[in-house]
Amino acid sequence: MCTSKRFDKSYKIISNKEICAGYFELKVKADTISKYCYPGQFFMIDILEVFLRRPISIHCVEKGTISFLYSVVGKGTKILSEMGRSSGRVISRRGEGKDGCDEIKMLGPLGRGYGLTSNASSKFLSRVSFDSYGKKSYQKSGDIDFNPVIVAGGTGIASVHFLATKLSRKGILYYGVRSKKDLLCLDKFEKMGWKIVVSTEDGSKGYKGYITDVLSENLKDVDTLFACGPVPMLKKVLQIAKEKNVKGFVCLEKKMACGIGNCQGCAVKINGENKLTCKDGPVFEIKDVEL
Structure with a gap:
């Protein structure tokens, strides 16, 4: 709910x-x-x-x-x-x-956003600073072990941008698109002080190829990962995160008819059970997602 x-x-x-x-x-x-x-x-x-x-x-x-x-x-x-x-x-x-x-x-x-997932740890919540949510408030954290890494593909940059504005620490954005003409919001991340790594499939900007190839070479076990983008990219992100024992969250992109769980049309396998992306997600912990 x-x-x-x-x-x-x-x-x-x-x-x-x-x-x-x-x-x-x-x-x-x-x-x-x-x-x-x-x-x-x-x-x-x-x-x-x-x-x-x-x-x-x-x-x-x-x-x-x-x-x-x-x-x-x-x-x-x-x-x-x-x-x-x-x-x-x-x-x-x-x-x-x-x-x-x-x-x-x-x-x-x-839906459930970053920090609203049913099994999100209080440790994660303490690292996120939101303006307000009802009567709850979360203090900013100076935890040096919190190294946020955001991975975005295409218009998946939309939701992770909102997240970046609320995280208590700056980190690294890995952003993959088809071509440099598809790059969005880079100026906004730069103004916030984020390090940016870009890849394009046609090689017109940054690394040529998929952003997950770059991520695989640089992701560390002390990082906290947040990802949003097309399913093929997320599958690879999940594989890399689990291989490197990195914790974090993914925001799934699915077609939805109602958005509130009535139509049952956006089912996804989470920790061995069928869940609804619109109501139980779209954000889930990496360790639970099966794509």
């Missing part, structure tokens, strides 16, 4: 900008709900002319706003990319807000 409050309502669109070819960042005004969001959680976003809502990870929460990073891959995300924009098709299921701003309906925040 998800442990945070969730809301099903419309939000004013502040901006919906194309940050590079085929990739957009949607920002909505969410003064009340933003304080209930945890890294790794997601929203089910309502899109006109599309029957099912689309699950999109929380990318950033700041000053009463929530941002989502997404790529245009089909009809739904194509329509989403046109919502709230000044030119072209102006669409919103709820019409326009009272002040003329377009609105978008969303359900969330949903």
